[in-house]
Amino acid sequence: MQDEKIIELYFERDERAIEETAAKYENYLFKIAMNVLSDREDSRECVNDSYFAAWESIPPARPKGLSGYLGKITRRISIDRYRYKTRDKRRESEYTVSLDELSECIEARENAEVAAEVKELSGAISKFLQRQPKEKRILFIMRYYFFDSLSEAAENCGISENKAKKILFNMRNSLREYLEKEGFLL
Amino acid sequence: MREEDIIDAIGDIDEELITEAEEVRQEKKKKVIIKGLIAVAAVFLVTVLTFTAVAIIRSDSGTDGLTNSSTGGFNSWSDEDADGKNSGLTNTVSKGDDGERGEKLDLLAVMLEVTGWYEEGSCFMGRVTDTLDSENLSKGMYIEVNFGKSVSIEIKGNGEKIQLDNKPTESMISVGSEITVKYSTLIPPVVTNGVAGNPEPTRGDHFILVADAVVLDRVPDAD
Structure with missing residues (x-):
């Protein structure tokens, strides 16, 4: 249908x-x-x-x-x-339990901010990807949106696993630089 | 900003980008399916071709086997006359080791005169009275033909059995194209009706035998 x-x-x-x-x-x-x-x-x-x-x-x-x-x-x-x-x-660790309990105190304040930040970040990532060559952005999305395995993503793009690994490594670096330039503190 | 936020942000990127990647994934999936189908089709085709080739080879070797059969068979019946004479069959006599007492005839087309029955009518000896253009036969040869139980004939030297179920005269009986018996109006009743309970053939009866048989002896024709 x-x-x-x-x-x-x-x-x-x-x-x-x-x-x-x-x-x-x-x-x-x-x-x-x-x-x-x-x-x-x-x-x-x-x-x-x-x-x-x-x-x-x-x-x-x-x-x-x-x-x-x-x-x-x-x-x-x-x-x-x-x-x-x-x-x-x-939660098996008391340290993480304490951390989670404390994080709840600031959650209310953070939620709205985080949601807005994520939205902005999402827009920035979209822009970044649109500037990339088609082959690269498709590989990126397969790996980090669909969470395909590296070998699967490489195969879907018709490239070797090593090449895919290298492309993704370079893209992550470029994305970090781009996001820092855009004012996102990582 | 946490690492999780980047994951969430990527999950919220433009749908066009997602669709683009998704199309590539689907395309790849289709290609894999098509490749699989082609592979299956190729295997099927190869299997069919192999079976066909094997069938052809077997068919060919089957024909050869018949032609070259060591037990001897009829190569052709096509040019036989209606009256049973001048059969035109290419008869060959091989110096075989099939019979204990004589030569094995790969093909025999002769007019026989019954000379004797024994073993309760299951076996007879006949003397060749007309070779019917069988080049390697001569008058006076004695031929032994063994009949099996009641309605079958066993031709010695070949081991094959031929059914004789009250066939009309001048008819031919074939068993797997290896052995054929053709008999004339003079065929003894014992041949047409089987052995058991039938009168023994009269000495001097004549019939045409076209079959493998064993030549027992070569006796110069009294004529």
Whole structure:
């Protein structure tokens, strides 16, 4: 089914929207989740959560590209899940527990600031990537957006793993310089 | 700013950039699928070609095997006359070691005169009365033909069995194109009806035998 028709189903509040989304994008979304979590069960749950999130957000949202929209949701949910799980592990240390407790005191103040900063940072990274040659920016996105393994990203771009490694290394350096120049303190 | 923020920021970059990379990923995926399909098709094609080649080779060797069969067979029946004479068959006599007592004939097309039956009618000896253009045969040869149980004939020297199920005269019976018996109106009843319970052939009966057989002896024709 065409993306437009699936989106229409969401707007009509027709539950077939989720069925059609799953039929078309489940593997794609599962791959994104797996790249983050490396756990089939957690990834499956994240994908299901993504369907629910899409159901909750469309409407009012009307995504231009459904795959990109869903991918972004799955990525975010998977990262949140990953952080939640790793935070649980860190709680084993009293030091990290204390740190987390203290961090809650400044969280309220930080959240708004961080969200704004992340938005600005995101815009800067987008600009940086747009200035890069197509091959390089695609490699960067595959590695740091989709979290493809280095070998997988290199293969998808049709280059050797070593070359991909070198390109990414140079891009990270260039990005740091660019962000520092733009006033982002890293 | 934390490292996590960069990850979050990358997650929020322009959708166009994401779509662009995603298209490349999908394209690569398609290529992999197509490559896989091509590989499967190639394997299938090679398998089919291999089987075809093997079948052709086997078919060829099968033909050769028949032609060159050491047990001897008929090379052709195509130019035989309706009356059973002048069969035109290319008969060969090989100095074989098949029979204990005589030469093995790869092909025999002769008019035989029954000279004797023994072993309860399952075997007869015949004397060649007409060679029917069989170059390597001569009148007076004695030929031994063994019949199997009731409705079959076993031609000694070849070991093959031929069914004789009351076939009409002048008909031909073939078994796997290796052995064929053709008999005339003079064929003894025992041949047409089998052995058991039938009267023994009368000495002096004549019939045409076209088959592998064993020449027992060469006796100069009294004529």
